[in-house]
Amino acid sequence: MIFIAEIRIDEGEPLEKALKRFKRMVEKEGIIREWKKREYFEKPSTIKNRKKKAFERKLLKKQRKVQSNKRY
Numbered sequence: 001m002i003f004i005a006e007i008r009i010d011e012g013e014p015l016e017k018a019l020k021r022f023k024r025m026v027e028k029e030g031i032i033r034e035w036k037k038r039e040y041f042e043k044p045s046t047i048k049n050r051k052k053k054a055f056e057r058k059l060l061k062k063q064r065k066v067q068s069n070k071r072y
Helices: 015-029 031-038 044-070
Strands: none
Touching: 015 031
16 A cells, blocks of 8 residues: 655745645654665564564553552
8 A cells, every 4th residue: 555645835835834744744644664664674573572572661661650650
């Protein structure tokens, strides 16, 4: 599936302003993030390990948050 980022430039609108809108839209849609993710091939085992570590970090963060709330 191909997504094309497109903006309409109003007459008399400065190019810098239109470029800023375009950059904001591209960032919001995650196009650059997706491109960087697909730039190089990543082995399935590497993907699995990365997701597992991210999940573990999320759990530790949640545990720290719960513990800090219990102190008060």
